[in-house]
Amino acid sequence: MRAIRRFNVRTALPEPLAPLSDLATNLRWSWHRRTRDLFRDMDPSVWEAVHGDPVALLAGLTPQRLEALAADGEFVGRVHDAARGLSTYLTAPAWYDQFSGEQPAPASIAYFSAEFGITHVLPQYSGGLGILAGDHLKSASDLGVPIVGVGLFYKEGYFSQQLSADGWQLENYPLLDPDDVPLTLLREEDGTPVDVTLALPEGRTLHARVWRAQVGRVPLLLLDSDVEANDDSARELTARLYGGGGDQRLQQEMLLGIGGVRALRVWSRLTGAPAPEVYHCNEGHAGFLSLERISELVTGHGLDFEQARRAVRASNVFTTHTPVPAGIDRFDAQLVHTHFSGTAELPGVPVDAILPFGAEDYEGGQQGIFNMALMGLRMAQRSNGVSQLHGAVSRSMFDVLWPGFDDDEVPITSITNGVHAPTWMDWRVIALGRKYLGDTDVREAIGWERIGRVPRGELWAVKRELREQLVEDVRKRMRASAQTRGASHAELGWIADLLDPDVLTIGFARRVPTYKRLTLMLRDPERLKKLLLDPERPVQLVIAGKSHPADETGKKLIQEMVQFTDDPELRHRIVFLPNYDMRMAQTLMPGVDVWLNNPLRPYEASGTSGMKAALNGALNLSILDGWWDEWFDGSNGWAIPSADPAHGTESSTMDPDRRDDLEAAALYDLIESQVAVRFYDVDAEGVPQRWVEMVEHTLSVLGPKVLATRMVRDYTTRLYTPAAIAGRAAADDDFALAKDLAAYVGRAQEAFPGLRIEHVEADGVTDTPLIGDKLTVRAYVALAGLRPDQVLVQVVHGRASESDELHDVDTTELYPVADLGDGRARFEGTLTLVRGGAFGYSVRVLPRHAGLANVAELGLVANA
Numbered sequence: 001m002r003a004i005r006r007f008n009v010r011t012a013l014p015e016p017l018a019p020l021s022d023l024a025t026n027l028r029w030s031w032h033r034r035t036r037d038l039f040r041d042m043d044p045s046v047w048e049a050v051h052g053d054p055v056a057l058l059a060g061l062t063p064q065r066l067e068a069l070a071a072d073g074e075f076v077g078r079v080h081d082a083a084r085g086l087s088t089y090l091t092a093p094a095w096y097d098q099f100s101g102e103q104p105a106p107a108s109i110a111y112f113s114a115e116f117g118i119t120h121v122l123p124q125y126s127g128g129l130g131i132l133a134g135d136h137l138k139s140a141s142d143l144g145v146p147i148v149g150v151g152l153f154y155k156e157g158y159f160s161q162q163l164s165a166d167g168w169q170l171e172n173y174p175l176l177d178p179d180d181v182p183l184t185l186l187r188e189e190d191g192t193p194v195d196v197t198l199a200l201p202e203g204r205t206l207h208a209r210v211w212r213a214q215v216g217r218v219p220l221l222l223l224d225s226d227v228e229a230n231d232d233s234a235r236e237l238t239a240r241l242y243g244g245g246g247d248q249r250l251q252q253e254m255l256l257g258i259g260g261v262r263a264l265r266v267w268s269r270l271t272g273a274p275a276p277e278v279y280h281c282n283e284g285h286a287g288f289l290s291l292e293r294i295s296e297l298v299t300g301h302g303l304d305f306e307q308a309r310r311a312v313r314a315s316n317v318f319t320t321h322t323p324v325p326a327g328i329d330r331f332d333a334q335l336v337h338t339h340f341s342g343t344a345e346l347p348g349v350p351v352d353a354i355l356p357f358g359a360e361d362y363e364g365g366q367q368g369i370f371n372m373a374l375m376g377l378r379m380a381q382r383s384n385g386v387s388q389l390h391g392a393v394s395r396s397m398f399d400v401l402w403p404g405f406d407d408d409e410v411p412i413t414s415i416t417n418g419v420h421a422p423t424w425m426d427w428r429v430i431a432l433g434r435k436y437l438g439d440t441d442v443r444e445a446i447g448w449e450r451i452g453r454v455p456r457g458e459l460w461a462v463k464r465e466l467r468e469q470l471v472e473d474v475r476k477r478m479r480a481s482a483q484t485r486g487a488s489h490a491e492l493g494w495i496a497d498l499l500d501p502d503v504l505t506i507g508f509a510r511r512v513p514t515y516k517r518l519t520l521m522l523r524d525p526e527r528l529k530k531l532l533l534d535p536e537r538p539v540q541l542v543i544a545g546k547s548h549p550a551d552e553t554g555k556k557l558i559q560e561m562v563q564f565t566d567d568p569e570l571r572h573r574i575v576f577l578p579n580y581d582m583r584m585a586q587t588l589m590p591g592v593d594v595w596l597n598n599p600l601r602p603y604e605a606s607g608t609s610g611m612k613a614a615l616n617g618a619l620n621l622s623i624l625d626g627w628w629d630e631w632f633d634g635s636n637g638w639a640i641p642s643a644d645p646a647h648g649t650e651s652s653t654m655d656p657d658r659r660d661d662l663e664a665a666a667l668y669d670l671i672e673s674q675v676a677v678r679f680y681d682v683d684a685e686g687v688p689q690r691w692v693e694m695v696e697h698t699l700s701v702l703g704p705k706v707l708a709t710r711m712v713r714d715y716t717t718r719l720y721t722p723a724a725i726a727g728r729a730a731a732d733d734d735f736a737l738a739k740d741l742a743a744y745v746g747r748a749q750e751a752f753p754g755l756r757i758e759h760v761e762a763d764g765v766t767d768t769p770l771i772g773d774k775l776t777v778r779a780y781v782a783l784a785g786l787r788p789d790q791v792l793v794q795v796v797h798g799r800a801s802e803s804d805e806l807h808d809v810d811t812t813e814l815y816p817v818a819d820l821g822d823g824r825a826r827f828e829g830t831l832t833l834v835r836g837g838a839f840g841y842s843v844r845v846l847p848r849h850a851g852l853a854n855v856a857e858l859g860l861v862a863n864a
C-alpha cells in the first residue's frame, strides 16, 4: 500500500473577514444566534449542506465568494460587530468576579468528563451526561467561573443512527477530522504538538496529543491517541465513545484521568494558567485522576501514600449520576492490577494500595471487581447526586461505605441538574420576552416573573409557530429516513400530511436503556390508537432515541416502536425520528406542547430534557422521578402516579409487568381526561386560556430553577469553594494538616474497634418532664489510646418511635470534663427538651480532626 501523506488546506480569509476565524473556533456561536446568522448569511445553501457548522462553512466557500463578501461593506460591518460582541462577552464582569471577591474562591477548577455535548458539530456525547457537562461549561463561561474542562477526543464520536426497513437500529461512525472541527492543537513553544504519555503494561507507552476547544471563556482540553508515535491499536484507543471491551475502556479512562492531569500541567506551563485548586470528577470514568495527583505529591513533595491521599481527597469533588447498577462503570480487578503494576506502575502508587478503592468489599458486593463509582466516592471529601431524590437514593445505595451511620448521615449531598437557557430556548421565545418584559437576561431568568405582560394570544401564536417548525423538521427527516429504509419516491406522498401543526403534540426522546421505558405507551395499543385518532381531541407523538450499540434489548424496543409507527392507519400521528441529537432536540423540545417521561422510579437520577421543554413553554407529563419529583407543583404539568407501593427511595418489589400495566393506564387516563381536554378548551379567539396559564406558570416559576447557571452557582458555593479551602488547608505549611490527618486516621482506625462508652447517666429531668427542662448527660468513655480532644462525643436525640427508632434527630455535643486515668474520660453536656411526646436519646463517639469535613467521613463510630 502506498503511504499517503495528507494535510488539509485551510481557506485563507481575506483580511476584512479575518475575525471570522475566532468567531468560528470559539463555540460561543453554538448558543449565540446572531453569530450563527452571520455565518448562514455568507451562503445559506452551503450552511444548510454543512449542517450549520461554521468551520466547515468557511472551508466550503469559494475564494470568489469570500472576496465578494470582503468587498461588501455592510457584511464586513456585521463581522466586526460580532467580533466586538464576542470580545465583550469574554471580558465583561460576571457573577464570579464579585463572588470571588467575597470568598476565598478557587483560582481554577478542573472538570473531568468522559463526554461533552456542546454542539452537534462535535458529537462527543451519548446523552444526558455529556450534554450536562457541556451545559456546565457554558454556564461557567456565562458566570465567569474559572473552569477548565478535560475529556477525550473521539474521532468517530458516538454513532449516528439509521433504521433498516424492518426498524432495526443501524450504526454509522462518520469520521471527524480534527482539522475540520473547531479545535486547536496544543503546541509546545517550539511549535511541536504537545505529547502526553502514559505507561502501559509490557513496556508499552501510550502517546496522546491535546486538542483545545474554546467554550466561551472556558477552555476544554481533549486528549487524542491518534498520533503516529502509537501502534495501530493505541491509535484507535480514543476512536469511539464507550467503544471496545474492558481493556480499551480501562485504557481510555487511564488516559482521561491520568493523562488529563498531565495535560493540565502542560496547559499551565504553556499559558501561565493557575493550576486547578479543585478537581471535579463528573461520574466515575475519570477517577484515575486521583492516582496521578497522589503520585505527583509522593514524588514531588515527599509525602507518603496515605498523606498524599488525604491531601487529594480534600480538593476532589465527585458527582454520581446513576442509581442503575448496569450504568455503573466496573472493571475486572485483575485488569486494573495488570495496568497499574510492572512497567505501568505509577511512581509512589503501589497497585495493592489502588485496588481497595474500587473494591466491593461488603456484603452483597462482588469479589474481583473494581468499581469506579466507589473509587470516586472514596477519593473525594465531597460528593453529590443530581437531584434531591437521587441524593437520597445514592445515600441508601452507597451506605455500605459508611457502616454505623444512618442513610441521612451518609456524606453524599445533592445538587439538582440544570440546562443552559441560551442553548435550549428557541429564539422566538427569547424574542417574545425581550418585546414585553423589559430588562431580561435569559442566562439568569431576569424578568420572567413578569410573563403575565405577554399577551396570551401572542404567546399562543409563538407556540404554534414552534409546533409548525417541528412539523416541517419531522417531515424533512422522515422523507430522508423513509428513503434510506428503502421507500420509493412514489411511496413518500403520505409524508406531506405527516403531523398537524394544530394538534396537541407530545414529545418523548432520550437514550433507550430499559428503565426509561420507551415502549410503555404501547402497553395497550388499542388505547393509544384511540387517543391518536380521536376525532375531536387528537394527539400526536414525536419519539426519538438511540440505543447503545451493544444493547440488543434497547434495539428491540426501538424496533417495536418503529413497527408500531409504520402502521398506515396511524403513521400520520406518531413518528419515530432516527438519530436523536442536540440539533434535533433544539427543534423538538420547543415544538411540543407536552414532554413525556415515564422512567421506572427511582432510576432517573435527574433527567434534563423536560427542563429544556419547560424553558420553551411545554408542560411536563412525568413519573415523579428525578428533578420532576422535586419541582412538580400541581400547576406546571402532570404527575403520572407511580404504582410502586413503597414509593420511597428503594426500587420496587412489585411485579414489573403489573407495574407497567398500572402506570400505562394512568398515563392514558391523564392524557385523555386532563391533558387533551385542557388543550382543546379554547376561547372565541382560539386560545386555550387555562393551558396558557399553566405555560406562564411554568416559565415564570419553574424556569429560573432549571437553569444551569443556578446549578453552577450551587456547585461553586457548596462544593468548589469549600473544596478549595480544604485543599489549601491540607497543603499549607508543607502539607502539615494532610500529614497530621493521615497519622490520625491510622490511629483512629486502630482505636475505634476498642473504644467503649462504659456508662451513660443523666439527670435534671423529673418523673414528669416538661418542655423546657434541661437534661444533663454524662458519658464515661474508654478512649483506647486516643486523647479526649481527638474524639467527638455526641448525644443523638429526637422523637422516639414505638420500635425505639429516633426521628427528627438532633445532636448535642458532650465536652470532656474529667480525666479518669487509664485512658478514660468523662464527657458532659446539657440539652433542652424542646418538643412534647416520646423522647429518646443515645450517646456515640466519633472521630474528630480539623482535616475532616464530615462526622461520617471515616466510617468510624462507637455507639453506647
Ligand SMILES: *Cc1c(COP(=O)(O)O)cnc(C)c1O
Binding pocket: 126, 127, 128, 129, 131, 509, 510, 511, 580, 581, 582, 585, 606, 607, 608, 609, 610, 612
Ligand atoms: C437533553 C438531552 C438528553 C438528556 O435527556 P434526559 O431527559 O436526561 O434523558 C439526551 N440527548 C439529547 C440529544 C439531549 O438534548
